[in-house]
Amino acid sequence: MNSFSTLILLLDPFFIASFRMVSSPALGYLLGTAVLALLCFILGDISAMGVKFLNRKYIRKIQKDMDRHHHLSEKALMMGDKESYKAVNRQALDAFGHSFSLGGAVFCVSIWPLPFALAWMDSRFAHAPLELPFSLPFLGSNIHYFASFILTYIAVRIMASAAIRLFSWYPGLTARLAETSESPV
DSSP states (O other): OOHHHHHHHHHHHHHHGGGGSSSOHHHHHHHHHHHHHHHHHHHHHHHHHHHHHHTHHHHHHHHHHHHHHHHHHHHHHHTTOHHHHHHHHHHHHHHHHHHHHHHHHHHHHHTTHHHHHHHHHHHHHTTOOEEEEEEETTTEEEEOHHHHHHHHHHHHHHHHHHHHTTSTHHHHHHHHHHOOSSOOO
16 A cells, blocks of 8 residues: 555545535535535645745736836837837736746646545545436436536635635735735836
């Protein structure tokens, strides 16, 4: 048995507890899957904030470059200097590309818990699909743990993202991670 399997075995009582909170197996599965998805969201969000915090100087530099180049391109356009506008705008687009790529990387950090949750679910539910009382298009009346977890995770992520913004400390924390220490150009 490798160390990953040992870790899954050690975490099993913690993860399975939410699946056993209700007596109905189907409702227990749905509740447990939602709780597991919520745990993945929380751990991923904390990880993404950590990455933003550790890279805050680089993030601020990219934002400052984008703002500066955007301002210069608008100034060149207002002055009628199309060559300068094109040159500066290319630099602004390059800075935007870096910002976009960094945003994609931060998103990837936010979903890192999913493969581990799916590995645990595979150990428990690989041979026991959820039987639905109705048939879904493309899925049928049985839904595999992978599809049910991904669909639940997406729903939980949407709802939790909206709900967490209602707490006054969360928007302030994310704003502090994004703020620049210098005034924009």
